Amino acid sequence: MNPEREAAKARFLKDHGLATARREPLAGDASTRSYARLHPADGPPLILMDQPPVLETPICPPSASDAERLALGYNAAARLAAGSIAAFVTTAAWLRDHGLSAPKIVAFDVDAGLAVLEDLGDGLFATLIAGGQAETPLYEAAVDVQVQLHGQRPPDILTAEGLAWPLLTYDTLALKVATDTFLEWWPKFAEIPAFSPDAITQWDALWAAVWVRGEAGASVFCHRDYHAQNLIWLPERKGAARVGLLDFQDALRAHPAWDLTHLLQDARRDVSPVLETVMLRRYLDARPTQEADAFLADYRALAASNAARILGRVFARQALLGRSQYKAFMPRTWRYLERNLTDPALAGLKTWFDTNVPAGARA
DSSP: OOHHHHHHHHHHHHHTTOTTOEEEEOOOOSSSOEEEEEEOSSSOOEEEEEOOGGGSOOOOOTTOOHHHHHHHOHHHHHTOOTTOHHHHHHHHHHHHHTTOBOOOEEEEETTTTEEEEEOOOSOBHHHHHHTTOOHHHHHHHHHHHHHHHHTSOOOSEEEETTEEEEOOBOOHHHHHHHHHHHHHHHHHHHTOOOOOHHHHHHHHHHHHHHHHHHHHTOOEEEOSSOSTTSEEEOTTSOGGGGEEEOOOTTOEEEOTHHHHHHHHTOTTSOOOHHHHHHHHHHHHHHOTTSOHHHHHHHHHHHHHHHHHHIIIIIIIHHHHTTOGGGGGGHHHHHHHHHHHTTSGGGHHHHHHHHHHSOGGGOO
């Protein structure tokens, strides 16, 4: 426990009338954020978000060149918000303004990296399904959120509470940098030789068209971490608002397939090919102007790119840092990747993985 950080939180809570609220730590994830449930003497529970700014590399200036982004570090290159409270506050407001259930912001301090949020409860989709609740209605509602989001053009800048946050594009560089983390981290984790210069050249050539298509199709609001552990069931609300949204601070303008790849190829729980197919059909039926074959081709290609990113940056890296629980998710993510690579259009990538990452080196 950092005494200075604890003192900053205590001052923040006192300034907003919550000095006596009991704090209940909540389970964390691989990020530098942490959460606690606040129990005030009066009123409903609230959530304290703690995002120490010093723990992250800089964010991406909107006008930065590719070289400048790479020099600033991973967050700027991949266009991650570095947990910015400004990103969370403005994105939450935009989502609520469009009829969706993002938490209301009770208090915030951007410089301190602290915020108090509405508590949407514990009804995570993943928890409810594990407890026996039928998954199909939940996934239908989650897809309907995507349909609602994709029916409107997102703004260039999100504004709320006197703050402004640019909604940048999930561009070719961001996609490349994220996917390339597989090259860095998987050999270290699997204890295989580093990939050769020729293999890396082939990798770049095979992925290039995928990343370009990802940027070319970037036209909708993208949550960017849209899966069953970030969605809360709110059955008392109506329509798409029944889905509570969390962890959306890294939002960008992106290809409409992107959030669906996270939802329907969830690295943390099995989503059957049947359910995936049914939900993709639900989405496409609701957006008849979307050319289905082209969309599905982009979906499979971007899902493959995302699986490589998750295996490298998220799971292998975290496992090497001592968080062994991420090893349990690897076989599932490999299955998703291998399923995507059965698309004939991705045959070259399938050959690359078969040549450079043999079966024995896939967790």
